[in-house]
Amino acid sequence: MAIKKTVQLSHGGGGKEMNQLITEMFFNAFNNPILASQEDAAKLNMCGHIAFTTDSFTVSPLFFAGGDIGKLAVAGTVNDLAMMAAQPEYLSCSFIIEEGFALDDLNTIVNSMAEELHKSGARIVCGDTKVVPKGCADGLFINTSGVGRILNPNISAKHLQTDDAIIVSRDVGRHGAAILMARDGLTLESSLCSDCDTLWPIVEQLLAANIKIHAMRDATRGGISAVLNEWAVASNVGISVDETAIPVCDEVKGLCELFGFEPYDLANEGTFLLSVPKELAHGAIEVMQRYGHCEQAAIIGHVTRKQPGKVILNTPWGSSRYLDLPQGELLPRIC
Secondary structure (H helix, E strand, C coil): CCCCCECCHHHHCCCHHHHHHHHHHHHHHCCCHHHHCCCCCCCCCCCCCEEEEEEEECCCCCEECCEEHHHHHHHHHHHHHHCCCEEEEEEEEEEEEECCCEHHHHHHHHHHHHHHHHHHCCEEEEEEEEEECCCCCCCEEEEEEEEEEECCCCCCCCCCCCCCEEEECCCCCHHHHHHHHHCCCCCCCCCCCCCCCCCHHHHHHHHHCCCCCCEEEECCCCHHHHHHHHHHHHHCCEEEEEHHHCCCCHHHHHHHHHHCCCHHHCCCCCCEEEEECHHHHHHHHHHHHHHCCCCCCEEEEEEECCCCCCEEEECCCCCEEECCCCCCCCCCCCC
16 A cells, blocks of 8 residues: 655755755646746736735635635635736735645645636746644645736725616525535535636626626625625615525525525625626626626626615515624634
8 A cells, every 4th residue: 555645844844845845746836937936026017006815715624516725715816806807917825734734635736726727817926835733734724815907996895876786697605505515424415516716707708898897796705695785885875686586506505494594695706796787787697698607697686775784685475684794603614
């Protein structure tokens, strides 16, 4: 039986082992001229309005249906830039690795990151590696920061206008549900996969089509409930959404019924919301469906003057209720 190679403390010690890990794995996967210069800081060539974001990823488990922590780290940071209409250009990446972590698993994660980078054209141009003693971290943590050039500076959570249409790009709640199903002790037969994906190609098509976008946000932790409430407060408007118009797959519905969750509160990692003038809404959906593989994109509501700062959910039975911000931690370590 072959002995599985694992990360040792020496891989973070600055010597031969660390050099081999960085050169043979990281540099090989993320190869580009800026990274290859091996300077202490990357030299970037940028102009105009710049977006800059950072995020840390501690998802458990590290591998889940539809992705892994590496894909999640790249997609999550690129998506934060995309939601600002910023073309993703440069990323930094730092690994905190627990002693004993399997090198094969690390290699799989790194290659997953490299594959995800190709979707947006972004490049990892600098990074860091730390190895901590066994028991001091849960396998692997990743931090990524991203820089992008803003193509439309007028998109903001403060720019929603009365009668705007609210659009969701696809069915909601998949990532949170997929992570829950992957956790120990829950064995359900299902083909449910996380929606984890890079959103820049879709946003790029919307910008190229000159769709006037007032606001745009990926619905990560807190789901669409969090985004809609943040928008309502930031723009001092009311938002009315129709429950029957929100796409939710049967697997997510079943899981929510089993655990008492609302699909609107569950996290997504490849689903976003748009606020656009109502006369442009169908054009935006056509672009998303034709060029962005967003077959389930749908108008789910509209912006109103009534009850500013509140989100109203209209039920199939003719009643209405507030769709409040999620409270507490439904599911820790989803990203």
